[in-house]
Structures are given as C-alpha cells and as structure tokens.
Amino acid sequence: MRLILRNLGFYLVAFWASITLNFLLPRFMPGDPVSRMFAQSQGAMQPEQIAQMSKLFGLDDRPLWEQYVTYVKSVFTGDLGISISRFPTPVTEVIGAQIGWTLLLGTTALIIAALLGNLLGIVAASRRGGLLDSAFPPLLIFVGSFPYFWLAMGALYLFGVSLGWFPLRHAYDAGLTPGLNAEFLANAGTHLVLPALTIVAVTVGSWMLGMRNSMIATAAEDYITMAEAKGLSPSRIMFRYAARNALLPSVTNIGMGLGFVVGGALLTEVVFAYPGIGFQLLAAVQRLDYPLMQGIFLTITAAVLLANFLIDIVYVRLDPRVRVR
C-alpha cells in the first residue's frame, strides 16, 4: 500500500510537471504564438476566439501565478480550450473523436507484440544456442538500426503500392459509415493490418530478448531443479513453473511499451495517414493550433502516467515479494 501511494505521488508530480511545462511554453517562448495564429487564420478569428486565446496564452495583465492557478483549475475541470483549426469545437471533443483509433492501433500492436515476443523468448530460452537464440540478436540489432518511420514507409511501398495487398491510407474506406456491421469491421481490419504489423515488427525483438534473459535467470532457480527432479514434463516446467515467474518483468515492460506505442503511433499514423491523436497532433502543429496541440500532449501524458500507475497496482498484486519490501 505504501508503495502504491509513493508511486501515485510520483505520477502526480510528473503530471504536475507536464501541466507546468504546458503552461510555461507559450509564455516564455521567443516570438508570439498568438500573433502567429492571427496571421495563420487570416482575420477569420471571432472575438470570443481571441478572448479565449488571450486567456490560454496569458495575454491578460494578471500576475503569472494567478494565470497559473486558473490554468491548472481549467485542466482539472476538463476544459482544454477551443480548437483553432476546427473552431468552435472544444479541444476535448476533437481528442475524443480521434483517440479511439489510436487506442485500437496501439493496443492491438502491443498485445500482439507482447504475446509473440514472450512466446518467442520462452522458446529461445528453452533451446539455448538454437537457431532462434543465436540468429535473432544480431538481426535485431540490424533491424533496430533502421529508423522506424522509414521501415514503415518501406512496408507501405512494398505491400501497399507495389503488391497492392493492403490499403494505403485512412482507417476505413471513404464510402463507409462507421458502425458495428461485418462489412465495416472487415474493412477497418484490413486498414489496421499494415500499421499494426510495422509496430509489432520493431517492438517484438525487445520483448523476446527481455523474456529470454528473464527465463534463463529463472531456470537457474532451485524450484525448477526440484520440478525436474520430480520428473515433470519439460513443457509443464517451462510454462507452469518457469514462464509464470519470468513473466513478471514483462508486466512492467507493458508500461514502458505503452509509452512507445503512444509515441511511436505518432509516426505510424503519419506514415499511414491513419486517423488518431498522433496524426491530429501533427496536423495541429502544421496549422498552429496551439490549444489542440497542448491538449493532445496533456492527454497522451496523462494516459501514459495512468497506464503506468495501473500496472504498478497489478504488479503489487502479482508479486507478493514487492508487498513485503
């Protein structure tokens, strides 16, 4: 319990830091974001829009700490301002409309990569020196050297443009209306394959290596020797005895992996023109939509922190040793 509370404290401090960063960035940056936005919108701004932005970017004459208190209050009441590029839609609504696709893409890729990677890790550890164990690490280093977005471009070119196996962009065909029918789900599924596979391809290796090393460490434990002495079948020992315990570090890796998925999904979404908050973030940057930009950054940060916190709780439940310490 104390551990959970301490971690909660840490995540709150981290969240506070990102809110503060968000608050300070527009106020202390060289140049003036508001005037850049005025120029961008070419006089199309409404009076209420200007008032809203003055509030957000501190153009009013109130002292800094007062603005800060207002800002923090508005963040915690879920008021992230109004999007400039999609005026007058509130930022929260824009994010709400997009976040589903990011979660779909991210979690699909994360689950596949984690399952596949852990399974491969178990196999590699059980046949040390085998083909999987010796050929994979160098290959991993080589594949890991390529910039992720470039691999994604290559996959898009090869499987999308040249071979034409998969659609080139968007989450579903333009003619379809989203709904829970077979046609739409199948269509969204085919659009999901290529983006998700590229994420799996670059992340599966680290899952596998982590699991392999963890398995090798666990295999040296006395209770494994005991299980062997009892004459249990190798597969039973491998999965019921060794893998269960070796999986523990992987649970913490999910938190780390999530950070990568949310961050990496930005590049994936850009390359595959997949709708999602990463794609939206870049669009907001290009259109100088600062409120939307900041809102998305806060949302991503909050999601990562929350996920890490939940995983901490799960971990404490899974591993009694943590509770004692």
Added chain:
Amino acid sequence: MTAVDTTGTTSTVAAPAPGVRGQTRRHGLARQLLSSRKALSGLCLLAVFALLALLAPVLAPGDPSLINSSGSQGPSGAHWLGSTTKGQDVLALTLWGARSSMLVGFTVGIVATGVALFVGLAAAYFGRLMDDALTLVTNIFLLLPGLPLLVILAAFLPPGTATVVLVLVITGWAGSARVLRAQARSIRGKDFVAAAAVTGERPLGIMFREILPNMASVVMTTLLGCVVFGITSQAALEFLGLGDTSVVSWGTNLYWASSDGALMTGAWWIFVPSGLCIALVAFALALVNYAVDEITNPRLRSAQRKG
C-alpha cells in the same frame, strides 16, 4: 545557407570525439577495440561516412538542391542514384545530407552525454536530497512520452538546426543519466573516493578526476547510444517537417520524398538511400558499442562464445 555554416564544424566536433576518449583514457581499451572485428568494421564504416560528409563539396560540387534534370528519373549513368520528383540529384542530396545528420547526431550525443554525466555524477556524489531531487527529475523525463514532447517543443521554438539539437538533448539525456548514476554510485562507495575527499579535493575534482575515469567504458557506451538516438530522432523530427526544411539532411530528404509523393509513384530510389545511410551509421555505432560491451564485460563475451 545554414548547411554551409554548420558544416565547417563537422570535422572539429564530430569526427575525433569517439577516438580521443578511447585513446587518452584507456590505452588498453583502444588497442582491444582495434583488434575486435566488430569494432573495426564499425569504425571503418563510420570513417567512410565521415569522409563522404567531409568530401561532399568535392564529390558533388555545387548546391545539392539545384534542379538539374527532369523529375523522377531512375538510376542512370548521369545520375547514379536517380533524381527526385523535383529533378534534384539524389546522390548529391545524400552526400550533403550526411554533413547535417552526422553533425547533429554527434553534437546531440556529446551534449546529452555531458548533461547525463553531470546529473548522474552529482546525484551519486552528493547523495541524499540532491540524489532524490535529481532522480525524480530524471524519472519524470523518462516517463514523459518522448516523441510527443519533441513535437511540442519543436512547434514552440523557432525552426532551425539549433532548435533540433536543443530539443533532442532535452528529451535524450534522461536514460543515460540513470545508467551513469547507477555506475557512479557503485564507484562512490570505494575507498579511493573517500581518500580523495579526506585530502581535500573539491567535489567537482572528485566527480570528474576520480570517479569519471573509472567508468570510461560506460560513458563510451552511453555516448554511442546517444549519438544513435540523435541521428534517428533528428531524422524522425525532420521527417515530420519539424526541422528546418531548407537544410539538406537525411531527415529532410525523407520529408521531401514523402511530401512529394515519391512513395506513391513507386520512386524507391528517392527514399531508399537516405534511410539506408541512417541505418548503416546506426548499425556501425551499435557494432562499436557491442564490442566495447564485450571487452569490458567478460561475462558477456564468454556467454557469447558458448552461444
């Protein structure tokens, strides 16, 4: 324009850094590195790229973004790597791109390692409150999602190579700081550090003259890691259009390839060279890193032989 300014420093900043560290601090490490096949091939590959970057004005004279042929031509005798959608020579763009990419990569690597070293050593040496505070800051930076943070920072700062370097250093130092702190803490407890403190050596002196030389190999691996981070992240940032798109670098080459639709027209020769160059440099650095690990960590070596 900026490409020309920045290239002058390529030779002074980028090229000698990894070598000098090895040679002055540890004669043994340098010699062992040269006798390792992995390290040698990695270093050779790096040397080739450094040479290509330096000789770009000789090998491909003139402005690389000059339009000098019809667009989207495949590789041919006149243009060995073909031409872009706009009609620029891909080979010239790739050669000139090496300068900005290598310069930014090594600058980011060196500065980020420097920051990480300072934070890690200070946390380990002073301990207690200082350690708690610095570790908290490090962990927060580790947890904040890197790429979105990069994008936000780059969006608010004026575009340019200096911004790219600054932003990459801000997002890239934390991981190394954690590793360096752990290593420095184990050395902090050794007797010779206590002895140095008794003889009245200043904290900075102890940190950098006593502790630092004993963790040279860890510093080296984090440095190489940071350089790889710098090169690939710069490319990602510029690919998103958040760098200075007027500078010729591997990242901006890929940005233009993508925004000019090279992918959709099937012009693979436009986006393959720059990506391959990034991968080869990163691979070379990883090879050297692997070799340093093997030399300084005998357990890894034997495990590797047993396979």
